[in-house]
Amino acid sequence: DGGITQSPKYLFRKEGQNVTLSCEQNLNHDAMYWYRQDPGQGLRLIYYSQIVNDFQKGDIAEGYSVSREKKESFPLTVTSAQKNPTAFYLCASTSDSMNTEAFFGQGTRLTVV
Amino acid sequence: AQSVTQLDSQVPVFEEAPVELRCNYSSSVSVYLFWYVQYPNQGLQLLLKYLSGSTLVKGINGFEAEFNKSQTSFHLRKPSVHISDTAEYFCAVKAWNFNKFYFGSGTKLNVKP
Numbered sequence: 760d761g762g763i764t765q766s767p768k769y770l771f772r773k774e775g776q777n778v779t780l781s782c783e784q785n786l787n788h789d790a791m792y793w794y795r796q797d798p799g800q801g802l803r804l805i806y807y808s809q810i811v812n813d814f815q816k817g818d819i820a821e822g823y824s825v826s827r828e829k830k831e832s833f834p835l836t837v838t839s840a841q842k843n844p845t846a847f848y849l850c851a852s853t854s855d856s857m858n859t860e861a862f863f864g865q866g867t868r869l870t871v872v
Numbered sequence: 873a874q875s876v877t878q879l880d881s882q883v884p885v886f887e888e889a890p891v892e893l894r895c896n897y898s899s900s901v902s903v904y905l906f907w908y909v910q911y912p913n914q915g916l917q918l919l920l921k922y923l924s925g926s927t928l929v930k931g932i933n934g935f936e937a938e939f940n941k942s943q944t945s946f947h948l949r950k951p952s953v954h955i956s957d958t959a960e961y962f963c964a965v966k967a968w969n970f971n972k973f974y975f976g977s978g979t980k981l982n983v984k985p
Contacts, residue, residue: 763915765915790971792973794975799881799977799978800977801878801962801975801976801977801978802916804972804973809971849915849916851916851973853971853973857904857966857968857969857971860918861906861916861973862918863908863915863916864915865914865915866913866914868913
């Protein structure tokens with residue numbers, strides 16, 4: 760079955776460490792997105808990529824970095840510069856047809872310890 | 873750019889009662905509209921979408937929504953809710969010509985027995 764796989768489901772990080780969240784899709788979608796979810800704040804866009812080797816900052820990109828070397832993969836690195844990284848992170852993808860919805864992975868819950 | 877406002881952060885309702893979750897959007901161009909549902913610690917699942925045509929759209933699990941262009945609204949309704957409908961619901965908007973989604977802050981539906 761086609762879908763989006765995020766790993767790990769739970770991740771613990773010590774302060775000052777960088778961590779990378781994985782997102783893989785087999786839907787043959789061109790566009791991929793990373794969102795951060797905090798209670799009561801909905802989904803906030805971190806980065807998005809419309810095509811391989813290209814990506815743009817979203818609304819809250821500071822302290823995060825991404826790469827898009829393959830169509831199927833869009834990993835997110837949470838760097839030590841991100842002051843409050845504890846959150847639920849969601850990856851999504853969509854085809855290049857404008858009238859289609861976004862498909863979501865199951866999320867990664869990151870906790871700083 | 874687009875924006876979405878979900879007017880109610882929480883909606884308590886008794887089982888078998890009707891419910892309406894409100895969503896208003898802002899955009900200077902034509903848009904596509906979506907409703908998603910999220911169960912705890914999971915990703916978002918599409919309930920329904922409005923692309924064009926009939927303003928009343930039906931989705932999964934007995935939900936429906938009505939697009940009102942003059943009031944820039946896309947309210948979600950269900951005539952009789954079940955305990956299993958307890959979840960968080962997100963309204964989202966996307967411009968017709970750009971592949972970027974904007975989400976509301978979410979409404980938590982709490983169905984009581």
